[in-house]
Amino acid sequence: MKAVVFKGKESIIIDESFEKPNISSDEVLIKVKKVGICGSDVCSYEMGGPYFPGKIIGHEFSGDIVEIGENVKKIRVGMRVTVNPIIPCNECFYCRHNLENMCKIKNHAYGYTEHGAMREFINVKAERVHILPDNVSYEEGASVEPLSVALYAVEQSGFKLGQDTAVIGAGPIGLYIIQVLKVAGANRINVLEPVESKQKVALTLGADKVFLPNQWSKIVRQLDKLGPDHVYDCVGLSETFATALNMIKNGGQITLIGMHTSKFEIDNILMMTTNNISVRGVYSYNQDIFKTAINLFAQKKIKIDPIITNHIKLAQVPEIFEILSHPPHEELKILVDFD
Numbered sequence: 470m471k472a473v474v475f476k477g478k479e480s481i482i483i484d485e486s487f488e489k490p491n492i493s494s495d496e497v498l499i500k501v502k503k504v505g506i507c508g509s510d511v512c513s514y515e516m517g518g519p520y521f522p523g524k525i526i527g528h529e530f531s532g533d534i535v536e537i538g539e540n541v542k543k544i545r546v547g548m549r550v551t552v553n554p555i556i557p558c559n560e561c562f563y564c565r566h567n568l569e570n571m572c573k574i575k576n577h578a579y580g581y582t583e584h585g586a587m588r589e590f591i592n593v594k595a596e597r598v599h600i601l602p603d604n605v606s607y608e609e610g611a612s613v614e615p616l617s618v619a620l621y622a623v624e625q626s627g628f629k630l631g632q633d634t635a636v637i638g639a640g641p642i643g644l645y646i647i648q649v650l651k652v653a654g655a656n657r658i659n660v661l662e663p664v665e666s667k668q669k670v671a672l673t674l675g676a677d678k679v680f681l682p683n684q685w686s687k688i689v690r691q692l693d694k695l696g697p698d699h700v701y702d703c704v705g706l707s708e709t710f711a712t713a714l715n716m717i718k719n720g721g722q723i724t725l726i727g728m729h730t731s732k733f734e735i736d737n738i739l740m741m742t743t744n745n746i747s748v749r750g751v752y753s754y755n756q757d758i759f760k761t762a763i764n765l766f767a768q769k770k771i772k773i774d775p776i777i778t779n780h781i782k783l784a785q786v787p788e789i790f791e792i793l794s795h796p797p798h799e800e801l802k803i804l805v806d807f808d
Contacts (some may be wrong), residue, residue, distance in 0.1 A: 472525045472588035473786045473805075475510075478517030479794070481787045487525070490584075490592040497544055497595050498536035499552070503611035504586050505529035506786070506803040508640065511793045512728055520581055527587035528554035528580030531601065531610030532807075541595040549601040551610040552586075552593050553617075553759045554579040570621075570753035587786065589807060599759060602767040609766040611804060612773050616762040617754035618726065619645035623653060624758070625751045626699055626724040630654040633692050637661045637713060638703035639671040639679070641776055641802045642726055646701050648771050651675035659688045659697065661712065666799045670775045682708070685716045692718070701726060707733030714740050722747040779803045 474484045492498050504527045513520040520526065534548045544550075556577045557569035564572050579585045579593060601610045619642055628634070634655050636643050639662035650658050651674075660676040661684070662668050668679040680687055689696045696718040702709050705727025713723045714737050723746065740746060754762075765771045778801045781789055789803055 470589050475520045475526050477522045481790050489590050492538050492592045494538040494540040496538045496592050497534050499532040499591050500535045501532040501586050501807045502607040503531050504805040505611045514790050515794050525584040526580050527585035529611050529614040530586035531607045550598050551613045553597045567755050569755050605766045613762045615641050616645050617758045619649050621754040621758045622726045622751045623649045631656050632698040633657045634699045635659045635697040636701045637709045639667040643703035644776050647675050652770050664797050673775050685712050689716050703727045719744045725750045776802045780806050
């Protein structure tokens with residue numbers, strides 16, 4: 470069985486030595502249909518971690534149940550499913566308070582510390598499986614995970630109906646945040662994005678106006694020179710954080726979703742105190758959010774077609790990682806097709 474394996478910094482290979490996995494009594498076997506390539510996949514490729522070398526990647530996926538363990542209930546062979554890739558301990562303080570994304574076993578997940586879905590078959594714990602409604606496609610099923618990231622970010626930001634917002638970065642997460650904000654009743658949604666094709670997608674999916682990153686002051690001016698109530702940084706660079714501080718409304722909140730993986734200095738950090746600005750980092754999601762994401766797809770409130778720019782085969786994965794690791798590029802969400 471062929472699989473895509475993370476080997477370390479700038480090293481992704483196709484490995485043909487894997488056997489079809491066996492399942493334990495509390496697991497199911499899934500025949501994979503679609504797998505998305507995540508920004509965190511690309512980040513690990515660029516940085517050499519935090520993924521474990523030697524593990525199969527792929528944590529955004531959908532497929533069909535082909536085998537169930539003897540202790541598995543309510544799941545049947547033939548069901549169409551997606552999977553919450555987080556593997557919580559279910560015992561620590563965070564897991565007991567619906568914060569499995571903060572589990573003491575940090576980042577324990579399929580595609581990170583355990584073999585992921587970039588292969589024909591994957592075995593997973595049945596408790597992590599979510600059944601897809603009949604009107605939710607395999608493509609949407611493989612998009613539940615990134616939509617969950619966006620939903621959790623907006624929920625945790627404390628956004629309120631009718632507030633003004635700005636989104637920095639119109640990659641897949643930014644584009645989902647735009648849609649979530651639209652559904653949640655944002656007054657105005659402004660976006661900063663340098664790539665023209667992504668600017669157009671942002672407008673298609675609900676952004677009111679899109680500007681180049683160095684035009685952030687235009688957002689402030691059009692909002693009565695006050696700035697937005699919320700800024701969502703989906704990029705994770707020192708420049709984007711500085712931009713967020715410059716344009717946020719006094720008393721507003723900046724939510725950090727993009728991974729700030731390198732050290733940097735911020736010249737205007739004093740503004741956080743003098744302008745009463747709140748900054749919050751958000752990471753991942755929980756089971757409730759994951760279920761909500763599926764429901765939004767079932768209700769057809771979220772669009773994915775403009776976000777999915779490429780369908781590729783397994784053999785093309787190493788090549789596409791090389792492209793994705795050298796921005797700017799026009800690719801958004803890449804799906805690997807197994808059917």
